[in-house]
Amino acid sequence: MAKVPAWIGRHEYTSSQHKSLTGFDGRPLAQIAQPNKLVQHKAVQLARRVAGDIREIDDATWFGYFHRAADVVEREQSAGNLIPIARAISETTGLPLSRVERGITAVAAHMRRIEDIMEVQAPHSDIAAYRTGRVNAAWAWLPAGRTCMVRVPGNFPTIQIEWLQTLAARRPTLINTSERDPFTAGIFVSALYEAGLPDGAISMCHGDVSTWVRLADQVVWPGEHAPRLEPSRLKTYHFGRSKAVLLDDHPDPQTWDRLARLAFQGSGRLCTNVSALAVTGDAESAAEQLAKAFNAYPVLPLTEQGARVPAFPDRNLLYALVRQIEREVAGGAVDMTGRGSDVPFVVEIDGSAFLRPTVLLTSADSPLFRTELPFPFTAVAQVDRRILDKACANSLIVSVIGDHPEVAGILGQEPTITKVFAGDLFDRGYDPVDPQEGYLADFLFQKKAILPQAAT
Template sequence: MSGSAELLHLDALGPTGPYRTHETDLVHDVTGRPVARLSMVPRLYARRAVAALRRAETPPLGERLAALAEAGRLFATATLGGMTVDRYEHTVARVSGLPLPTVREATGTLAAGLSGAYGFAAQARPRGSRDASGGAATAAWVRRGDVFAVLTAGNHPGVHAQWAEALALGYRVAVRPSRREPVSAHRVVHALHEAGFGRDHVVLLPSGHDVADELVEGADLAMVYGGEAVVAKYRASTTVLPHGPGRAKILITAETDAARHLDTIVQSVTRQGGAECANTTAVFVEGDPAPVAEAVAARLAALPSLPPESDRAVLPVRELDAARSLEKFLHAEAAGARAWLGGDTVVADLGDGSAVLRPAVFQLDRSDAPQARLEMPFPCVWFAPWSRADGLAPLRDTLVLTALTSDRELVGRLLQDPGIRNLHVGDHPTDVLLPGLPHDGYLGEFLMRSKTFTDGTPTGV
């Protein structure tokens, strides 16, 4: 794509159809070359779109289920917005830098997430609630509002499967896509429209931060992805659900032969290009972490450096200057740590303006070292010693903890700790979160509430 005429046009998808704005944002690939123009909606347009969502009627459950199933099929197979599946996947790999095999896997995962959205959402439904039919007192499961806003992330296409659960539950949804990788959100909303959801049921509203804030304020409920600042901003809110860094961890206790679990550790660090919030950030070893760190570093050093569209790519790619900036930041933060891998460089220049972000393995001297909380957008793992005297504090503030241990008393304590949101025991990589099980709690816990409903109307009245 050498000229602006060849750029993709990613229009806003509003209540009256596609909307191509005067203000656009260029979307670049990993070499810095522009590949798309993203229409950026103004504040007034966003307000009117949210108002249209609020006026719309929720379709019956049966219609929603059929439309979601069809959307899943279309997403995985159809030409949408002028893009075939192959072109979509290639474009996402080139824009996001994610390996093409990761993007292809995400296509299937996201299609399944759309098709099964209601089933996944309903996992959160309290046992005491059921449909309010039959004239008896019941606990009804009802929405907390009508309009749901989502400020999505661009690190992985799979994030879009979760917000589809809100549509399944009857919300009307406003999606503000990531400006870094808006292609996936655009395709999802196209698929939903083609499948039968009204244009006033789900809208795509690319925008700047000022308009994004207004979307959050104008909706009944919102879900927002971001870093520490986002989490801090909305931590006390009852109407905004923030998703921040995952900081997934692995714990290896003294009786465990770590050499038998290297595959699990390596997959936890590297799968999905190391870009997901569930990829392992830190490994805590009861005893000396050096042998495990050395073994993992040897495995990671053998991974190839390839362009993201390669069928054999496994590592993420960024624009060269961006990759060097990440490397500079990493090395500044790693001062004082022992480098097993990546201490010299994590940048592999591909010669076209892009660079592979290669793995990094560092060893820390204590379990509470601040670097163990540092999450990077590529395979970067910190090994630290851990002892029973350290307690659970170093293991908290984590989306997923994999515990390689036979200590059942310890497992019980980990399971009950509120700072550990998901727990795997044994050879279960941190990045593998099974469909139907909570990711960071069930979204339905946030979207819905239970209330008593008693229908005392006499028969025949």
């Protein structure tokens, strides 16, 4: 059974206190180190001590750490050394193995673009501002703290970009992993330290990190169940509920395959997946076409190369989702994928449990039209064109299918919609150079009037 260490600075830490992590069959896969409060306190002290030092490192050297770490990860992947870790991630999260491997590759690619990702967030696109605080203005741009803790969900490997951006902003970063995936972050922490990152710039702990929440100057937390902290100390992220809007009765035939791919990216576990489709015309016809495209993705064993559908290691979650959807169907919704397929809603393969990818024809008032589920799922509803902005409120992305700039403009004015992609770019998906619920640097830094301005 593998032992998964914490990282206290550049040192791996295997504690006597640990938690067992099991796979689908209940067999323990790994022992996860659970550092105590004193050890967590040491990590915070390390981070505080190195905070000033890493702002003194020249840009070429600093971003070179990320480039060399990407080299390390790609070399390890090519040699097959990451296969056991990828298999463990697959077994504990339910993600198909090939998707895990592609996700790790994508994170390494993001690390090679880290200057571009950070440049768009800096004042006047001046990447040196992270280091100097100088912005050619009557104010300085300075860190809002010395340390930042980032809680990382286990939905998909590419979510590692959140803490990587925090680190790239020259902020010592305390990483708290998810319960189901304590593995992925460690791949990149190890690679960064191998690349020469200064000791203490990153630490990583699993399990309870209430000490970090209390001591970190700032906290970045996914989802809606964040700790209660002062607004200046807390940034929440990873809200999804992304939607698409269809205004044409006869869209390009490729639309349905493109929408299905958008729903299946990241095995349906990305905040950018299309979780609802608002149709101003014939919603049933649209749902039928989308269901046909969904049914082209079979449920396969997680180890098969073509697998796209995730499994559910947590059967309690699986059956809670089943009950939620069954209640909706009992209230009048139609399972369009079930209508055109003989595949049962719950699929068992080799001891793993899956939910068949689902297109549900429902109403815009349904709670399922305004949520996201952790598998390929899209709720389709008829929506009056005059209230599209209200129906699509509280969405990370709204994708407007077809040439409708006036509608895209109206949706863009809705404050709770973060991004609007339209026309041929409706399925553009996530790019880390985009503002994603704002830019992370806007939280990590603050403008300060310092007159006369001194060097920082």
